[in-house]
Amino acid sequence: MKNLFRIKNLGILLIGATLITSCNLFKKKPAKSSSTGWTYNDPNGSGFRVSKEKEQKTGPGLVFVEGGTFTMGAVEEDVMRDWNNIPRRVTVASFYMDETEVANVHYREYLFWLDRVFQDTSITNHALPDTLVWRSELAYNEPYVDYYFRHPSYNLYPVVGVTWKQAYDYCLWRGDRVNENILYEKGITNKKAELQKQMQGGGQDNFNTKAYLLGEYQATPGKNIKTYKDPITKQVPTNISFEEGIILPDYRLPTEAEWEYAAYGLIAQNPNPRRSEKKRGEELTANKQVYPWAQNVNGLRDSRRSSWQGQFLANFKRGSGDNMGVAGGLNDRAVIPGPINSFFPNGFGLYNMAGNVSEWVADVYRPMTPSDGDDFNYYRGNKFQRVDLSTGKAERDSLGRIKYRDETDDEVKNRRNYQKGYAIDYLDGDSLSNVTYGYGKTTLISDKSRVYKGGSWNDRAYWLSPGSRRFLEEDQGSSMIGFRCAMTRYGSQEGNGRKTGNWFAKKKQNNRKRN
Known part of the structure; x- marks a missing residue:
């Protein structure tokens, strides 16, 4: 009986040893550097940690806008004689944009x-929208002054009376809140403890993405932070790094080129877009679309949808004294801005890229910029900065943001790609261009003049074309101007699940051996 018991125990040990051996056989080997041969994420290697390759997630409220080339500028007669939107071909990299206005x-x-x-x-008062933008000397708009921003009936109507500066700050705040919530949901930070800190009036010590990544914000660790420990020292980090691919890029205002490109939604005219490698769309670069919702060059409705007959596809002013039509037959059914998801979306699925409210974009206004700027990711408004390390380390301002300082021309004078830290007025009245417009002196245009795009509820149809452009000082608001946010896209230009570049099956080529 004892021998039988010993044999049984020996069998159990053999089975256990076999299982352990099997587990070791199927244990995944650590990734190896194709450059040095050292392994990644390996306690027996160099200790270098590399996160698994992953695509960028889509942030809340955003839709993916696949980039490409298009004709930027006016594509119809310049009836306003502005001469500030001369057509030229530019390319815009893929990015994300809010599906609706804020x-x-x-x-x-x-x-x-x-x-x-x-x-x-x-x-708080510094961020408040100016509700007095509704006032007019010869109109009774006082109810909108009191109720448009606060009444629940207008919850999902676009915010107006927001200056460019306020819109810019909102985008920064939104990016921080989104990343803060991502860290909560991943268990990297402790939500309960962090919210308690906020409830007590955290003030300057609030979560800021840049401060977190630089180690200047100490978040309360969550239960899953130990997943990111050092493979050799086994130390658990205080914060995760940007290289983990979890933190999203900043929310920001779209550039003028991005906004105009997204407004056209030209992907709707491209047969079989993004279906498969065998059936990808044609390059229909000759189309000169007029309105965002169009699916043909004339800007007309889709003839297959007969129910569209007579329907307005944007909220705008048809003519003097006609903001919504006649009782019993209202045309756009909106006397002021309408809900942010009303009317027909364009090819990218974006709502109200024409009408409802015009929208701030990031650019500083210049009449001739479209002909002066780069043909890739065109933008005017760069003021290059660096993290302020004057005290020896990064510090935070009164709002909890990392302090930056402007680059000096002396610091960049030996660079080949740029030689000026302040590029807003580049090629603008200087020795290189020999052009000057007397900005801010003899005209209304200055470095504080920001571009806004798209027609509004109180504009005629001419301004509905994405190529039209106007400007207003960055510290002014209007009842006809709102905004939406954008975000840079990292990785594949065709979106998640699609590789960058053309990839071909590996085949033997004449049986040639490679050394």
Whole structure:
């Protein structure tokens, strides 16, 4: 009986040893550098940690806009005689853009956060939209002054009266809140502890993406932070790095080129876009579309949808004194801005890229910029900066953001790609261009003049064309101007699941051996 028991135990040990051996056989080998041969994420290697290759996730509220080439500028007669949007071909890299304009309820969420975290009315008041933009000497618009921004009936109507500066700050705030929530959901930071810190009025010590990545914001660790420990020292980091691919890029205002490209939605005219490698779309670069919702060069409705007959596809002013049509037969059914997801989306799925409200873009206005700027990712408004290390380390300002300083011309004078830290007025009245317009002196145009695009609820049809452009000072608001956010796309230009470049099957080529 004892021998039988010993044999049984020996069998169990053999089975266990076999299972252990099997596990070791199937254990995944650490990745190896094709450059040095050293292994990654390996306690027996150099200790270099490399996260698994992954695509960028789509942030809340955003849609993917596949980039490409298009004709930027006016594609119809310049009836306003502005001569500020001369057509030229440019290329825009893929990016993300808000599906809709930023709504009143979204902006009120921002104000609520400011009030709770800083508990300082001066900070909150600085961000308040100007509701007095509704006033006019010869119109009774007082109800909109009091109720448009706050009344729940207008929750999902676009916020107006927001200056360019306020829109810029909102985008920064939104990016921080999105990344903060991502870290909560991943268990990298402790949500309960972090929210408790906010409820107590964290003030300057609030979560900021850049501060977190630089180690200047110490978040309360979550239960999953140990997943990112050093493979050799076994030390658990305080913060994760950007290289982990979890933190999203900043939300920001779209550039003028991005906004105009996205507004056209030309992908709708491209047969079989992004279906497969065998059936990819044609390069229909000759089309000169007039309106965002069009699926043909004339800007007409799709003839297959007979129910569209007589329907307005944007919220605009048909003529003097006609903001919505006749009772019983209202044309666009909106006397002021309408809901952010009303009317017909364009080829990229973006709503109200014409009409409803015009929208701020990132660019500083110049009449001739479209002919002066680069033909790839064109943009005017660069003021190059660096993290301020004057005290020996990165520091945060009163709002919790990392402090930056402007680059000096002396610091970049030996560079080949740029020699000026302040590039807003580049090729503008200097010795290279010999052109000057007396900006800010003899005209209304200055370095504070920002571009806004798209027609509004109170504009005629001419301004609905994405090629049209106007400007307003960055510290001014209007009842006809709102905004939406954008985000840079990292990785494949065709979106997640699609590789960059053309890839071909490996085949033997004349049986030639490679050394």
